Amino acid sequence: xxxxxxxxxxSIVAHIDHGKSTLxxxxxxxxxxxxxRDMKEQLLDSMDIERERGITIKANTVRIEYPAKDGNTYxxxxxxxxxxVDFAYEVSRSxxxxxxxxxxxxxxxxVEAQTLANVYTAIDADHEIVPVLNKIDLPAAExxxxxxxxxxxxxxxxxxxxxxxxxxxLGIPDVLEAIVKRLPQPKEGxxxxxxxxxxxxxxYDPYLGVVVIVRIIDGVLKKGQRIRMMKTGGLYExxxxxxxxxxxxxxxxxxxxxIGFLTAQIKQxxxxxxxxxxxxxxxxxxxxxxxxxxxxxxVFCGLFPVDANDFExxxxxxxxxxxxxxxxxxxxxxxxxxxxxxRCGFLGLLHLEVIRDRIEREYNIDLITTAPSVVYxxxxxxxxxxELHNPADMPDLTYVDHIEEPRIKATILVPDEYLGxxxxxxxxxxxxxxxxxxxxxxxxxVYDLPLxxxxxxxxxxxxxxxKGYASFDYQMIGYREDRLVKMSVLVNDEPVDxxxxxxxxxxxxxxxxxxxxKLKELIPRHMFKIPIQAAIGGRVIARETLSAMRKxxxxxxxxxxxxxxxxxxxxxxxxxxxxxxxGKVEIPQQAFINxxxxxx
Amino acid sequence: xxxxxxxxxxxxxxxxxxxxxxxxxxxFNSHVAARVDQAAWGEALVSELRRYAALLPGRTLxxxxxxxxxxxxxxxxxxxxxxxxxxxxxPTANTLEVTLExxxxxxxxxxxxxxxxxxxxxxxxxxxxxxxxxxxxxxxLHSVEEALRAHDVARGIFDRVSFDLIYARQGQSxxxxxxxxxxxxxxxxxxxxxxxxxxxxxxxxxxxHARGLLKGLPDEDLGADLYDVTQELCAAAGxxxxxxxxxxxxxxxxxxxxxxxxxxxxxxxxxxxxxxITLDGQRWATSTERQPGNWLHGTRAxxxxxxxxxxxxxxxxxxxxxxxxxxxxGVSISRFHxxxxxxxxxxxxERLTADGLIAIEGxxxxxxxxxxxxxxxxxxxxxxx
Numbered sequence: 001x002x003x004x005x006x007x008x009x010x011s012i013v014a015h016i017d018h019g020k021s022t023l024x025x026x027x028x029x030x031x032x033x034x035x036x037r038d039m040k041e042q043l044l045d046s047m048d049i050e051r052e053r054g055i056t057i058k059a060n061t062v063r064i065e066y067p068a069k070d071g072n073t074y075x076x077x078x079x080x081x082x083x084x085v086d087f088a089y090e091v092s093r094s095x096x097x098x099x100x101x102x103x104x105x106x107x108x109x110x111v112e113a114q115t116l117a118n119v120y121t122a123i124d125a126d127h128e129i130v131p132v133l134n135k136i137d138l139p140a141a142e143x144x145x146x147x148x149x150x151x152x153x154x155x156x157x158x159x160x161x162x163x164x165x166x167x168x169x170l171g172i173p174d175v176l177e178a179i180v181k182r183l184p185q186p187k188e189g190x191x192x193x194x195x196x197x198x199x200x201x202x203x204y205d206p207y208l209g210v211v212v213i214v215r216i217i218d219g220v221l222k223k224g225q226r227i228r229m230m231k232t233g234g235l236y237e238x239x240x241x242x243x244x245x246x247x248x249x250x251x252x253x254x255x256x257x258x259i260g261f262l263t264a265q266i267k268q269x270x271x272x273x274x275x276x277x278x279x280x281x282x283x284x285x286x287x288x289x290x291x292x293x294x295x296x297x298x299v300f301c302g303l304f305p306v307d308a309n310d311f312e313x314x315x316x317x318x319x320x321x322x323x324x325x326x327x328x329x330x331x332x333x334x335x336x337x338x339x340x341x342x343r344c345g346f347l348g349l350l351h352l353e354v355i356r357d358r359i360e361r362e363y364n365i366d367l368i369t370t371a372p373s374v375v376y377x378x379x380x381x382x383x384x385x386x387e388l389h390n391p392a393d394m395p396d397l398t399y400v401d402h403i404e405e406p407r408i409k410a411t412i413l414v415p416d417e418y419l420g421x422x423x424x425x426x427x428x429x430x431x432x433x434x435x436x437x438x439x440x441x442x443x444x445x446v447y448d449l450p451l452x453x454x455x456x457x458x459x460x461x462x463x464x465x466x467k468g469y470a471s472f473d474y475q476m477i478g479y480r481e482d483r484l485v486k487m488s489v490l491v492n493d494e495p496v497d498x499x500x501x502x503x504x505x506x507x508x509x510x511x512x513x514x515x516x517x518k519l520k521e522l523i524p525r526h527m528f529k530i531p532i533q534a535a536i537g538g539r540v541i542a543r544e545t546l547s548a549m550r551k552x553x554x555x556x557x558x559x560x561x562x563x564x565x566x567x568x569x570x571x572x573x574x575x576x577x578x579x580x581x582x583g584k585v586e587i588p589q590q591a592f593i594n595x596x597x598x599x600x
Numbered sequence: 601x602x603x604x605x606x607x608x609x610x611x612x613x614x615x616x617x618x619x620x621x622x623x624x625x626x627x628f629n630s631h632v633a634a635r636v637d638q639a640a641w642g643e644a645l646v647s648e649l650r651r652y653a654a655l656l657p658g659r660t661l662x663x664x665x666x667x668x669x670x671x672x673x674x675x676x677x678x679x680x681x682x683x684x685x686x687x688x689x690x691p692t693a694n695t696l697e698v699t700l701e702x703x704x705x706x707x708x709x710x711x712x713x714x715x716x717x718x719x720x721x722x723x724x725x726x727x728x729x730x731x732x733x734x735x736x737x738x739x740x741l742h743s744v745e746e747a748l749r750a751h752d753v754a755r756g757i758f759d760r761v762s763f764d765l766i767y768a769r770q771g772q773s774x775x776x777x778x779x780x781x782x783x784x785x786x787x788x789x790x791x792x793x794x795x796x797x798x799x800x801x802x803x804x805x806x807x808x809h810a811r812g813l814l815k816g817l818p819d820e821d822l823g824a825d826l827y828d829v830t831q832e833l834c835a836a837a838g839x840x841x842x843x844x845x846x847x848x849x850x851x852x853x854x855x856x857x858x859x860x861x862x863x864x865x866x867x868x869x870x871x872x873x874x875x876x877i878t879l880d881g882q883r884w885a886t887s888t889e890r891q892p893g894n895w896l897h898g899t900r901a902x903x904x905x906x907x908x909x910x911x912x913x914x915x916x917x918x919x920x921x922x923x924x925x926x927x928x929x930g931v932s933i934s935r936f937h938x939x940x941x942x943x944x945x946x947x948x949x950e951r952l953t954a955d956g957l958i959a960i961e962g963x964x965x966x967x968x969x970x971x972x973x974x975x976x977x978x979x980x981x982x983x984x985x
Contacts, residue, residue, distance in 0.1 A: 525820075527977050528955050550824035553975040555795040555845050557926060559613055559860045560628075560874040562919050563885055563909075569918060573984045584951065 001191065001220065001255030002075045008183050009077045009215070009259060011095060011127075013119050014104035015112035015471065019134040022166040023104055023175070024062070024080060030172050031064045031076075033245055059094045059201035061213055061259050063243040068180045076179055077259040079200065079213075081118075086348030088475065089295055090201065090327075091118060093275045095125040096291065097200045097215035097259065100183030102175065103150070107133040107141035107163070110149050110442065112471035113413040119154055130178050131161035137168055145440060152439045189256025194285040195219030195278070199229070200259070202272040204324035208240070210266035214254070214278060218285070221254045221262060226281035230288045234271050235281055236264035270326045295327040297345025298406065298476065299352055299455050300389040302333050302370035302498065303359070304341030306580075306589050310365045311340045317363035318342055321355060328355055333390070337582050338368060338498050343390055349455055368580070368589045370498040374451045377404040377479050391500045394486040397537070404479040405502075406451040409434065411444065412462070414470040419443045421465040429453035430504060448477065452502060487512055487541070490533040491519065494583040498592055508534075512542035515595055522591035525549035530585055604916070604939060605878045607932075608864025609662040611856050612652075612686055614645060615870030616671040617892045620703075623739040624804035625766070625797060629872035629890050630669045642678035644899040646685045648869040651904070653689025656867070656877060661690040663697040663856035666720075672702035676714030683719035697760075697855040699724055704750035704763075705742045712757045722760040722854075724793070725751060730780045734769050739804075751787065760852065762791035767830065768823050769797050771816035777826055778833065785837040790852040794830050795845050796823060827973050844926045844972060861927050863920040871895035876911075876919075883916055885909045914940050922979055930959075930966025948981055 014020035064076040081094040095101070101122040105111055122129060131150055133143050147158040162178055164171030200213040214221065221227075225238045242250040243260040254260045266272060274295070277288040305314045318330050329345040346352040352372060359365055376388040379401045388394060410431070414422050416438065426433070426447045435446035449458075454474070462470050487508050489499040499519075503511050512534030519532045527549055534542040557565055580587050619630045664686055666679065683698060699722040700715055702708050712723070727747045729735045735743065742750070754761045765784060767777050784792065799809045799817070808814045818826060831841055839847040843861060846854065859866055865883075868875035872890035876883060889895040889905035898905045911919070917940025924931035937943055949965075952958045957971030957978055971978055 527952075527957060527971075527974050527981075549820070549974060549977060551820055551827060551973045552977045553844055553973050555798045557844070557860075557923065558857060559611075559866050559868060559876070560872075562860070562876070562923060563874065563887070565922055566915060566918050569922065569979060569983060572980055 001253060002258060004185050004189060004257045006072055006074050007077070007186055007257040008074055008100070008179050009079070009098035009186060009257070010100045010102060010179060010183055011079045011081050011098050011122070012102045012104055013115060013122055013129075014134075015106070015109075015115045018104050018106040018109065018112075018115070019166045020080075020104055023102070023132070023134065023164070023172075024078060026166050026169055026172045027064060027076075027078065027176065028062060028246065030169070030176065031066050033062070033064050059090065059213060060246075061200070061244050061261075062246040063259070064245075066176050066180065069177060070180075074180050075258070076176075079259065086346070086351045088117070088121070089293060090274055092121050092125070092291075093198070094200055095121050095127065096275075096289075097198055098125075098127070099186060100128040100130065100179070102179075103129050103131045103154075103156075104134050105131065105146055105150065107136050107143050107146050108138050110142075110146050110440070111153050111413070113411050113444075113473040114471055116154065116411060116413070117473040117475075123156075128183050129156055130175075130182050131156065131158045132175060133161050133163045134166050136163040137165040137170060149439055149442075153444070186257030189216065190218050191220050191255050193218035194283055195221060195225070195227070195280045196285045196287075196289070197221060197254075197278040198289055199272055199274060199276040199278055201274055202266075202269050204269050205263075208263045210263070210269055210272055211248075212262050212264075212266070212272055212278075213259070214262055215259045216254050216256050217289070218256055219280070220256075221260075221278075222252070227262075227264065227278055228281045228284055229272065230277040230279060230284075231273055231292055232271060232276060234266070236266055238262050238264045240264075268323045270322065273326060295347060297327065297329050297347060297375075298451065299346045299348055299372050299374060300343060301346075301352060301372040302335065302338070302341050302343050302368075302390070303356065304335065304338040304368045304370070304498075306366035306368055308339045313363060314342070314359065314365050314367075317359045317365060318344075321358060325355070327351070335370075335392070335497050337496055337580065338370070341368075345389070349459070366589065368498070368592050370592060371501045372455045373502065374406050374455055376406075376484065376502060379404065388502075391486050391502050392497045394502070402481050403484045403502075404481045405484060407477050407480050408449055408451050408454060408474040409477045410447045410449050410454070410472065410474040412447070412470055412472050413442055413444050414466050416441055416443045418466040418469060419445070422462065422470060425458075425461055425465055429458060430507070449474075450482070450504070451476070485536045487515075488535050489515060489519070490531075490535060491523070491582055491587065492530045492585045493533075494585070496582055496587070499595060508536055509541050516542045516544040518595045519591065520544045520546050522594055523585065523587055526585060528584070603878050603881065604935070605863070605865035605876070605883070607935060608862030609855075609859045610656075610659045610690075610864055611663040611665065611859035611866040612649070612661060613665050613667060613856075613866055613868045613870075613873055613875070614649075614671075614682055615868065615873040616641075616666060616668040616674050617871045617895075618673055619668065619670045620673070620741060621739065622804075624808075625738060625800070627800035627803050627806075628669070631892055633892070636673075638675040638678050640900070641896065642675070642681050644896055645678070645869060646681055648899060648904060649682060649685045649867075650689060652867045652869065652877075653685075655879070656690075656865075659690055659865075661686060661692045661696060662859060662864075663699070665698075665856040666700040668701055670703050671700050672708040672711065672715075674700075676711055676718050679715055679720065680718035687719075695855065697722055699854065699856055701726065702750075702754070703742065704747035704754075706746060706750065709750040709753040712754055716757050721758065722762070723754045723758050724854075725754060725761065725763040727751065727763045727784075728766045729769070730765070730783050731776075734772070737770060738766065748787075760791070761789065762793060762848075762854070763789060764793040764795065766795050766797050768818045768826050770814065772818065772826075774822070774825055774829060778829055781830060781833050785833060785839070790839070790849040791854065792834065792839060792847045793845055794834070794847065796827065824973060831969065840928070841972075842928050844975065858927075861923045863916075863923050883911045885911055914942065916940065917942070918983055921982065925965070925967055925975060925979070928966065928972075930964045933960070933963050933965050936965075944982060952978060952981060 012020045060080040062078050066076050067073045079094050081091045150158040162174050196218040197214045197216045202210050202212040205211050223241050228235050240263040242248050275292040279285045305311050327347050330342045333341050333343040378386040378388050380399050381401045431447040431449040437444050483505040484502050485505050487503050488495050516532045529548045530546040532544045533540045617631050618633050698720045700720045701724045704725045704727050730744050732743050799805050834847040841847050842853050865877050871892045873888050875886040886908050959968050
């Protein structure tokens with residue numbers, strides 16, 4: 001057990017690419033926590049997908065021992081939190097587990113929207129915050145301007161910001177000293193009180209079962225203890241207690257203020273809820289930690305295997321992924337056009353993409369993704385409220401009184417030369433401006449936006465109109481009534497349920513027209529002409545016609561060509577598997593996702 | 601019970617792989633050689649012919665076809681030796697057709713009489729275009745004038761003369777083609793092969809096309825319009841299409857090519873030649889060494905390199921349908937079902953009939969004039985159902 005006065009727990013708040021992972025690597029390296037030969041980039045990001053996308057999905061922790069200038073050796077626990085808005089709740093829990101944060105800002109770029117959201121979360125958690133300016137070695141670095149911006153936009157003192165280059169190692173010893181001197185020790189914790197520990201995050205390990213990251217508040221966690229999860233009620237026997245250095249290292253016990261892991265033969269991540277309180281089965285604490293909230297999916301879509309024979313493999317893949325991700329929900333769905341698949345719920349679009357990519361990549365299953373949808377509240381005339389996860393399930397309008405949709409508060413930071421385009425984009429997406437302020441040459445626009453206008457390609461459009469200079473963050477602010485309609489798409493007079501979507505009545509015609517034009521490009525010509533229509537109820541609001549194929553024949557086919565032409569036909573047979581049949585029409589799988597991408 | 605190939609007849613294909621120059625659109629097995637030892641090639645081809653005659657004795661031979669390459673570069677004595685060997689090896693039909701492909705140059709026209717004496721009774725001339733600019737672009741060594749003269753010579757010597765034209769060329773308009781085809785029909789041929797230019801990978805055009813340098817090719821719609829006008833003009837001139845790209849006065853069809861499209865048996869000799877032969881009830885796909893030097897060496901050494909692949913019932917059914925539906929006369933549904941394992945899907949047949957793309961009359965399935973230019977798409981439907 002370590003004395004409280006010698007423990008410092010902290011997290012790092014930074015925007016993507018501002019150098020969070022590199023700084024963490026340097027801290028680990030400089031303190032000799034990892035031997036030089038074992039250093040690899042981004043020690044903390046363990047999943048391939050995390051490394052590839054430069055994002056953190058699961059919280060990670062590492063324990064660093066640092067001999068400070070005052071002669072004491074301190075235990076520094078770093079929690080690396082998820083950095084994306086989809087995982088805002090997980091971020092807030094991780095923040096509650098530590099007392100301070102390093103705010104890392106790229107000295108050539110300045111503060112970004114994502115940084116803002118996370119730094120406010122840190123402030124909400126009563127963190128002491130040490131600003132760190134990274135990439136100070138680059139010629140484009142403007143430390144003074146960025147310090148001013150930190151003070152203006154975030155409102156914290158930046159006069160003692162530490163100037164570093166995580167890449168070259170410049171200033172790293174100053175960061176270590178600042179962690180010890182400027183960040184507070186854990187608030188009181190009593191080893192003699194009943195065990196009270198916070199469940200920070202958990203992940204599935206094929207050998208150990210679920211590994212739970214914990215922060216001890218009171219009491220002592222030991223191997224062999226019988227523990228209880230206060231929210232889920234689960235009872236387990238602890239079979240391993242340890243810390244990450246960053247490799248898993250067993251320890252005898254974890255005391256107040258310490259961060260580490262436990263394993264207890266827990267079968268699935270679903271049984272461990274982020275923010276839950278862990279105590280002993282007998283003589284445990286009565287008071288759970290405040291602020292627990294089950295995570296609720298906000299974006300839904302259907303995932304279908306391209307090859308119907310892959311359905312069982314896909315079920316297996318989804319169940320395995322769900323072992324490690326409690327926030328992702330799924331249930332079987334049957335679509336007239338797409339056959340068997342799953343309706344899945346996600347915390348956000350990034351979360352959706354990560355899960356989809358993992359099924360495709362790790363399990364080698366080609367998927368069709370249907371239009372992402374948010375959860376609508378359908379208020380029926382009889383007073384009942386139904387949650388609508390799938391536009392295909394929209395009830396008969398005669399029984400519907402009104403429909404509410406989820407709204408978000410979006411914060412966008414953008415260099416002012418692109419502000420006009422950003423405002424137009426938000427306007428086009430039915431946004432209501434809440435605030436517009438300037439800090440230096442950058443503007444901060446705050447909008448109230450319908451989530452359904454954001455789920456699909458808002459972020460892509462934002463990046464494209466601002467050449468990647470805008471940053472974006474959002475939080476849910478509740479439900480509001482609006483004039484929403486279900487738009488269905490008919491290909492050759494057959495409704496394609498996978499393409500139906502909820503849209504605002506005023507935007508339906510534009511969306512319908514764009515959808516029909518897109519599909520006309522995406523569906524290959526057939527031997528007959530194909531009408532493509534968008535309709536609301538029985539009323540057609542947009543129509544395109546894909547003209548018939550006129551010529552597809554081999555000019556020469558003699559004795560010497562028979563083998564080659566036959567083999568070509570065999571190959572085309574295989575190609576047809578990538579298509580889906582809707583009545584007489586074949587639609588390539590790519591069309592489903594691309595048809596939804598709007599250009600405006 | 602008769603074997604399936606008997607419904608299509610029996611033909612012999614002889615490949616002469618040499619050309620004076622390689623045309624940029626051509627993906628056939630052709631090579632430019634400075635000197636060809638005609639005697640050695642003649643002997644090797646004759647020995648191959650005899651080998652097959654021994655393998656397939658007693659069949660009635662319906663046709664011989666000299667293709668290439670440029671078989672009009674062959675010595676008439678070599679042609680004579682091969683025809684003699686064929687007649688010695690198999691009984692021949694009274695209607696035996698012996699075709700030789702010829703380039704329309706004056707040099708080659710000088711050999712026509714020799715070919716006739718050797719036993720050739722039909723000439724197929726690669727005229728390709730009736731304007732000099734396009735002939736040059738297509739890499740042809742003759743001019744329009746020279747081609748027309750060679751054609752006259754051929755007509756004076758042979759009863760049956762066909763020629764080829766390539767259309768949908770770079771920059772070719774509807775009016776250009778209409779005028780050119782009209783001029784071709786004015787020569788009153790009884791057989792014409794009219795091919796839409798196809799860009800094949802591995803050719804000079806293919807490379808240029810891949811690099812985006814082949815400009816002015818017609819799009820699908822213009823290509824279809826050019827095809828339509830071809831059907832219209834030829835039919836009006838009394839040469840309806842009996843196959844996708846082949847037009848003839850009734851009775852003047854190429855018997856040799858009908859062996860392929862009727863899915864008969866054919867022996868293919870020479871480098872890179874393909875065959876379909878039935879031995880003890882099993883149909884085989886044969887092909888020979890492509891590289892002329894290796895082929896000659898192996899054949900002379902008595903070890904000809906030939907690969908022989910057995911064709912599964914399903915493969916045979918696909919080939920029959922693929923070849924047979926090219927013909928206006930169509931295919932026999934019962935023959936298709938006898939060959940293969942999977943019957944045609946009645947739902948697909950009904951759909952394609954309703955769309956006016958195919959017609960079924962009794963046992964005959966054929967493409968309609970509307971369906972024929974979409975044959976590949978129709979085959980995909982019929983065969984992947």
